[in-house]
Amino acid sequence: xxxxxxxxxxxxxxxxxxxxxxxxxxxGYRTLKKVLGxxxxxxxxxxxxxxxxxxxGGAGFATGLKWSxxxxxxxxxxxxxxxxxxxxxxxxxxRVLMELDPHQVLEGxxxxxxxxxxxxxxxxLRCEYPLxxxxxxxxxxxxxxxxxxxxxxxxxxxxxxxxxxxxxAAYVCGEETGLIESIEGKRACPRIKPPFPAVEGLFGKPxxxxxxxxxxxxxxxxxxxxxxxxxxxxPSDPKNPRDPGSYGPKIFGxxxxxxKPGYYxxxxxxxxxxxxxxxxxxxxxxxxxxxxxPGGISTGLLTEAEFDLPLDFxxxxxxxxxxxxxxxxVVLDETYPIIDFLHNSCRFFNHESCGQCTPCREGTxxxxxxxxxxxAGRGRILDLDLLLEIADGIGIIPGTTICGLADGAAWxxxxxxxxxxxxxxxxxxxxxxxxxxxTEPALATAQ
Amino acid sequence: xxxxxxxxxxxILDAVREFFPxxxxxxxxxxxxxxxxxxRLGYVPEQAVVELGELLELPPPExxxxxxxxxxxxxDEPRGKLRVWVCRSISCSxxxxxxxxxxxxxxxxxxxxxxxxxxxxxxxxxxxxxACDYAPAMLAGDTLHKNLTxxxxxxxxxxxx
Numbered sequence: 001x002x003x004x005x006x007x008x009x010x011x012x013x014x015x016x017x018x019x020x021x022x023x024x025x026x027x028g029y030r031t032l033k034k035v036l037g038x039x040x041x042x043x044x045x046x047x048x049x050x051x052x053x054x055x056x057g058g059a060g061f062a063t064g065l066k067w068s069x070x071x072x073x074x075x076x077x078x079x080x081x082x083x084x085x086x087x088x089x090x091x092x093x094x095r096v097l098m099e100l101d102p103h104q105v106l107e108g109x110x111x112x113x114x115x116x117x118x119x120x121x122x123x124x125l126r127c128e129y130p131l132x133x134x135x136x137x138x139x140x141x142x143x144x145x146x147x148x149x150x151x152x153x154x155x156x157x158x159x160x161x162x163x164x165x166x167x168x169a170a171y172v173c174g175e176e177t178g179l180i181e182s183i184e185g186k187r188a189c190p191r192i193k194p195p196f197p198a199v200e201g202l203f204g205k206p207x208x209x210x211x212x213x214x215x216x217x218x219x220x221x222x223x224x225x226x227x228x229x230x231x232x233x234x235p236s237d238p239k240n241p242r243d244p245g246s247y248g249p250k251i252f253g254x255x256x257x258x259x260k261p262g263y264y265x266x267x268x269x270x271x272x273x274x275x276x277x278x279x280x281x282x283x284x285x286x287x288x289x290x291x292x293x294p295g296g297i298s299t300g301l302l303t304e305a306e307f308d309l310p311l312d313f314x315x316x317x318x319x320x321x322x323x324x325x326x327x328x329x330v331v332l333d334e335t336y337p338i339i340d341f342l343h344n345s346c347r348f349f350n351h352e353s354c355g356q357c358t359p360c361r362e363g364t365x366x367x368x369x370x371x372x373x374x375x376a377g378r379g380r381i382l383d384l385d386l387l388l389e390i391a392d393g394i395g396i397i398p399g400t401t402i403c404g405l406a407d408g409a410a411w412x413x414x415x416x417x418x419x420x421x422x423x424x425x426x427x428x429x430x431x432x433x434x435x436x437x438x439t440e441p442a443l444a445t446a447q
Numbered sequence: 448x449x450x451x452x453x454x455x456x457x458x459i460l461d462a463v464r465e466f467f468p469x470x471x472x473x474x475x476x477x478x479x480x481x482x483x484x485x486x487r488l489g490y491v492p493e494q495a496v497v498e499l500g501e502l503l504e505l506p507p508p509e510x511x512x513x514x515x516x517x518x519x520x521x522x523d524e525p526r527g528k529l530r531v532w533v534c535r536s537i538s539c540s541x542x543x544x545x546x547x548x549x550x551x552x553x554x555x556x557x558x559x560x561x562x563x564x565x566x567x568x569x570x571x572x573x574x575x576x577x578a579c580d581y582a583p584a585m586l587a588g589d590t591l592h593k594n595l596t597x598x599x600x601x602x603x604x605x606x607x608x
Contacts, residue, residue: 089536089575127482127519128532128576130589163469166482168517171574183470185477187516203471255538255579262580297537328579330538344537348574354516 002278006265007220007249008213012100018135020142023103029148031223032107035114036156044115044222051221051229052247057083057174057211058296058325059404060313062244063218067116069198070206079207080113080121081183081197082215085167085174087126088296088408089348091328093251094212096263098125098132102139106162108215110148111222113160116208121162124179127169136164171352175403176209177201178354189356190403217248232267234312246312246324253328254280257287257336268324269315272307276331287333291419295325297345298408300415320418322411338420339375339427342413346371349409360406363394367413373442379428380438384417391417455498459487463502473503477513481520489525527562527569529607532586533595536575544583547595548572551585554604567607 011017011026023029035044049064070078082105086094097105109121125133140162143149151159165183172178177191180202201207221229229248236245246268252275255261259281266279272292276282283289291301294311300321302309309315313324332341350368355361367390370383391414394400395407417424429436455463463480470476480499484491491514500507514520533539533548548559552570555563562569578584581593585603592603 086577087575090538090579091575092577092579095577126577128573128586130586131591134589161469165478168478168481168519169574170517170519182478183475184472185474186513203475253580255582256541261538261582293537330541330579332541336541340540341537344535344540348536351574 002266002270002274004249004266007224008097008104008216008251009101009263009265011104012096017100018102018139020103020139020146023101027223028103029107029146031219032110032148033154035111035222036154036158039222041115041117044111044218047221047226048112048115048218051226052245053214053217053221053229054244054246054313055211056213056217056250056327058088058298058323060246060323063210063214066198066210067112067208069196070116070208071199074206077120077203077205078116078118079202079205080109080116080118081176081179081202081207081209082109082121082123083174083176083179083209083211084123084125084129084132085171085179086129086212086326087171087174088298088326088328089345090255090293090330091253091296091326092255093253093263093326093328095129095132096251097212097216098129099135102132102135103143104216104219105136105212106139106143106148108217108219109162110143110153110160112208112210112215112218114158115218118208119159119161121160122165122183122202123162124165124167124173124183126167126173133164133166140164170354171348172354172403172405175405178403179209180207187354189354190405192402213251220249234269234310234314237314243314246310246314250311250327252279252311253326254331255328256292256330257284257289257333258282258331259284269310269312271310271315272302272329275311275329276307280331283331283333285333287335289331290334290336291332291338291341293330293332293412294321295323295327295329296408297330297348298411299323299325300411301341301419303419320415322407337427338416338423339371342416342424343368343371343375345412345416346409349405353405353409357401357403357406359394359400360409363390363406364409366390367409374424374428374431377431378435378442379432380436380442381425381428382439383428383442384421384424387413388417453498454488454492454495455484455502456487459483460502462487463499473505474509476503477505477510478517481510481514481517485520489528490521490523492522524562525566527567529568529588531568531570531588532573532576533559533570534574534576534578534582534584534586535572536579538579539576539583542582544595547583547585547597547600550597551600551604554600 178188182188233247264279306319346368350364391410
């Protein structure tokens with residue numbers, strides 16, 4: 001069993017953990033008072049940079065580096081956008097933080113706005129989280145009353161307003177420029193970059209977009225120090241100069257075919273097997289696992305044989321996955337058909353493509369069409385190759401789309417077919433014994 | 448047009464105006480305003496878009512452009528009083544979510560996207576409710592129904608009567 005005392009989840013589990021009084025009784029806002037009482041914004045930013053904190057929302061971009069892209073000596077308006085759109089299938093850790101510990105979230109936002117000189121923060125919250133909305137609203141009200149928000153916070157001269165901006169059920173709003181477009185009141189079609197948001201973002205101003213859990217980490221870095229943060233996780237690989245390491249605690253989610261679905265905190269770098277067995281109570285019904293989605297459906301699949309790789313920012317990539325993603329894992333047992341995973345994933349991305357880039361709009365559509373055909377008993381072995389051709393051709397990685405949504409659509413296809421080809425071929429042969437080997441063009445079907 | 452034909456009541460207009468100080472542009476008020484209208488009316492008819500355009504000093508097509516992107520807002524007719532989303536994403540689906548959606552639909556005699564004839568409830572599928580730890584899950588209004596079973600759906604439908 002992993003020997004670890006939770007930090008991000010320390011307050012959660014207490015009665016009324018969402019209330020200001022409970023958060024303060026556990027030491028909440030002490031760090032904010034300390035920082036505003038004498039630490040410079042530059043020192044906060046330097047600590048975050050030195051900590052090696054990387055974004056918890058999926059991409060793992062270095063937070064301090066992102067902050068440093070705000071132009072030097074810029075003295076105009078700066079915005080903070082807090083990404084609480086958590087829409088990646090299989091992911092729910094931000095929900096837990098917002099519902100059960102909204103003040104931890106707010107303290108992280110206030111400190112991060114102080115460090116980046118942002119005077120307005122928008123929390124982009126998905127509309128599927130009504131309880132999080134209620135709790136955050138109440139917490140913002142408590143903060144204002146306590147003087148942690150508003151004009152001249154705690155007499156420091158620093159002023160900040162935090163507003164909640166509710167989304168409307170569109171996955172692409174989790175992409176940072178899609179999110180910005182959505183706040184501006186437009187269709188959430190991601191922007192071509194550069195310019196990056198830190199230079200020209202919301203309303204044309206420098207903007208930092210960070211995930212909820214990332215910002216929650218900032219408080220703990222300022223409370224416990226950079227060395228504490230770097231004492232956990234996987235150090236950078238000396239043989240890989242481009243690996244900045246994976247430091248700090250992470251909230252891992254686990255769902256799907258396990259005995260104890262839930263959320264658990266551990267240092268980055270625990271393994272899938274530890275997460276399933278030590279935290280998830282093992283695979284349900286006494287079965288074995290067939291595969292696991294490491295961190296949201298877009299990251300792809302790990303096979304059971306790959307369960308000993310570390311869950312840090314590079315571990316899943318070693319198994320061909322898109323990345324660690326959100327750290328919220330979905331476990332699939334040995335009886336679960338991979339064709340169902342493929343269908344679920346293709347249906348989702350076809351539904352969520354914003355439509356502005358042709359490879360994504362058409363690719364996700366045709367991938368779903370092919371998978372539906374296979375499930376309808378008219379699949380051909382050739383269709384698996386067609387699916388791979390689509391998957392290899394859409395996304396930022398092949399360089400054909402503006403945002404990474406298409407990479408997220410492609411990865412589950414690549415992982416399912418490259419890792420479970422035998423099973424899929426067998427499925428096609430059994431469901432289409434007369435036609436599986438056909439290479440004749442097949443007619444499209446109506447959805 | 449006479450004022451009696453207006454769809455957006457003074458209460459709605461005031462609720463939308465409350466968002467003005469939060470944003471430097473009127474356009475940014477579009478999404479919050481659509482939520483306000485949708486909460487009150489159960490949908491956002493074209494006439495509401497026109498009237499919102501007057502309030503925000505925006506051409507209605509700009510608002511329509513935004514609205515049509517988000518599947519959340521319905522335009523042709525009001526949704527049921529209670530909006531029910533049944534999650535069909537990977538975690539829920541792997542634990543029987545799609546069967547739960549089918550079961551609920553069969554019980555009420557409607558399909559996903561439809562509203563019961565009495566206008567009481569509409570059912571939709573959701574693309575991940577972010578409640579994977581409670582899969583299969585369903586959001587009915589603001590209430591999350593966790594670890595769905597047929598029995599729980601039966602009880603939910605009974606509670607509507």
